Amino acid sequence: MTSKSDASTNILGFKYQEMVALKESLDAKDGSKIYLECFGDISDGITSTEIKHSINEDKKLIDTHIDFWKTLSNIITEYDTFRFYDKFILHTTAEVKIGSIFEKWNELKKNEKCAKILAVKSNKTISQYYSNVVKFDKSNLESILEKFVIKSNQQSAKEYYQEILINHSAIKNLIKRNERESFLNYLLGYISSELINSDSYLWEIDIDSFRANFQSYANRYQIDDLSFPVSNASANSNTTNNFYFVKELQNIEYVNKIGSSMSNYLKASESQIKMIQERLSLYETLDNYDEDIRDLVIELKESHLDQLTKNCDIKEKSRRFFDESINQISSKTTIDGVAGVRPYYPKGRLLHNIEEKYIVLNLNSEDES
Known part of the structure; x- marks a missing residue:
């Protein structure tokens, strides 16, 4: 028995x-x-x-x-x-x-x-x-x-x-810690219901339908916006010349902007890392944010290129292009899912785009930006 x-x-x-x-x-x-x-x-x-x-x-x-x-x-x-x-x-x-x-x-x-x-x-x-x-x-x-x-x-x-389910990234990154078990039990119930509701008694999980139900139910547990992790990173003068954006600023003779640029770049980089560590689901959002910065500045560069004259001071015009770029993007402190973004973040992400060579500061450069 x-x-x-x-x-x-x-x-x-x-x-x-x-x-x-x-x-x-x-x-x-x-x-x-x-x-x-x-x-x-x-x-x-x-x-x-x-x-x-x-x-x-x-x-x-x-x-x-x-x-x-x-x-x-x-x-x-x-x-x-x-x-x-x-x-x-x-x-x-x-x-x-x-x-x-x-x-x-x-x-x-x-x-x-x-x-x-x-x-x-x-x-x-x-x-x-x-x-x-x-x-x-x-x-x-x-x-x-x-x-x-x-x-x-x-x-x-x-x-x-x-260990595996409650801490799965798909759940962990969307649902508050104290509500994850309740959400998980809903998902397990969904797995069982797919057999109960099957006319053919074929136990089948259609992933597209599963994802739609997952998102619909997750919306009831909408997680609060992440508080922007403020960075206090500071520049090390010994490593300054290791950065490409520093060379770009030197190239347009804007040495007095190197210090503040280094600070913005390092702080923004550290804050980005902390945001992704805290909430992996923000990775794509932050990547798209960098692209938005890039698109805005490249469009701005086109207008500066149109204003160049034959005998103008290219380096001086390049400095003005950099200044206006900083001014225009510094107010972009809205990121979906993040509250309290500091002004140094968009400035630092502009410098990230320069560091990755997506944007060239020298208006006389033949490089694509």
Whole structure:
């Protein structure tokens, strides 16, 4: 008779499968689909993954472990379908036993894997699966084993829930810390509902639909704007000449602007790093912000070029171009998702564009800006 604790551990195994499927959904490419209990516990039509969870922390993956032999046997049974797959994964919380055939498994060549498993002595536990394997065409068996990866010693259900899912960047960067668990439980409920609401009883996660629901629900947990991380970085005179924008300022004889430019550049760089570290989701926003600065200044440069005359002082005109660029972009202190942006940030990002050679200060330069 199955005890209540046995039933609970079995249910936990199914919940663990849903948790792994959720992570796969969070990481999946747009337009793809994730299947549960169809060609493996989890499949995307390219990779088939078997999920094995145990509450026994000391469980070892030994030569005759049923999880491996049953998984391999199932692939062989459905070979006409599985032969088109790129990878087979055994995701298990068990640890590979030292000295077993699975030690350094993922580093072995296909013929080495094949030789090891065929040398295993069968027992009552794996006999039916073992028989299916050894009778299979050796060339096709090697083809399967070449794609067969073992991910052992994976996090238990509780660890996976807390360390992998709650701290997943897709959740961590959008949802406040004290609300992440509530949001995560909604997502796990969504995974279950896709089977409940399926007319065909095919457990399928359409990633585009998943993302739409994810974003819609995330909007209810809209995270507060990040407070702009103020930098107090200061310039080191010994490294000043290492920067390209310094050489540009020297080239147009604007040496008295080097000190303030260095300060703005270093502060803006440090603030940007801190913003991305705090909220990775801002990376694209900040990249687009730099492009906006670049576009504005390049457009401004065109107007300055149009005003050049044959005998004008090019370097003086270049200095005026730099001054006006600083004046125009210094008020661009609005960044979506960030509050309290300091004026040094746009100035520093202008200098970043110069440093990356997207913008050339000398109006007489033949370089593209």
